[in-house]
Amino acid sequence: MTKDVVLLAAFALLLSLIQFGIFCPRIITRAQWGGSDPLVKMKPLILPAFYFIIHQSFGPTCFNQTSCVIQMRNIQNFHIHSHKLPDIGYNFCIGQDGNVYEGRGWEVQGADVSGFSSHSLSICFIGSFEMSIPNFITFLAAQELILCGINKGFVSSSYSLIAHRQISALNSQCPGNALLNELKRNTRFKNNPQTIR
Template sequence: MTLSFGVFLLISSVFCCCAHAGCGVVTRQQWDGLDPTQVEYLPRPLGLVVVQHTATPACDTDAACVELVQNIQTNHMDVLKFWDIGPNFLIGGNGKVYEGPGWLHVGAHTYGYNRKSIGISFIGNFNAKTPTKAALDAAEALLKCGVREGHLSRSYAVVGHRQLIATESPGRKLYQIIRRWPNYLEDIDKIKNNK
């Protein structure tokens, strides 16, 4: 009886972990992330994905990517006073996606758009170099899974961070790539915040 209950707990914890992050994402527990200081839920399905870069060094190993994600979270929470790490997801050169606020919670990636979009940040600076094929493939798989799981609408739009605020993000090379993605939105007049 104890064994059955133990197996039940194990299966339950795996299910809860997958239901929260899903899509093959490295959960915040797996990268040893800090708990957010506050949580606000996103409406779903969302129709906007903002692609950016971290403007940090890149990473191509699991250990290096975890260390960078932890450092970014520490900076965002301790220095910038965010509730959590800013982007909903971060993608390393190793082809792994790291959970930030995830599919369910508001991130802090693009001022004025956090409550109506998912922010995906590629780890590195992509002004002069392109992300790895593994990272680009991981982004594509994440977006497809987001639609399949009901987090993103089937008609979601992808924009570059620079289209919404004054920044170089997602970097010149990455921006050239996302402009060729099928869901890329060139004309942002309908989604642009009017201030």
């Protein structure tokens, strides 16, 4: 085999790996973290999603799967019992163990944010990030999750990142200031997000 043929074969392999979602991070399913089923049938998302709404959980953070699983159960219980939501509000959560934890998943609307829920996916960083930001592997997992969503057709390749507080006056602390400042450095951050419908 010539060098060109080897390179071509390597390129074809790379393309097929991308196609089959090699960039997807490790996603811990609801069954794996012990999530309970939604209380009602959830509204479908209009795909592909255009926005990722970034949240913090406000509670303790976690650095391994055992403690992140506990946080996921706490968040779901809090949303159902205190916020009276039919399920955990977020589409995905990410722990500082570098795992993604499935919330409502790719195809269902997140908790209502007027004018945005139908075409947005929400990502919650587990913890409080007022003074410090999540570690590197947390951001890496978020980036992989977004690439994975694009590869699977759930996310528009022209997606934008927005902070929860930009679209909800009631949640002016979300995500924390340190995480918000980090988010603003991302080229996909949208300063003035507009509702689509």
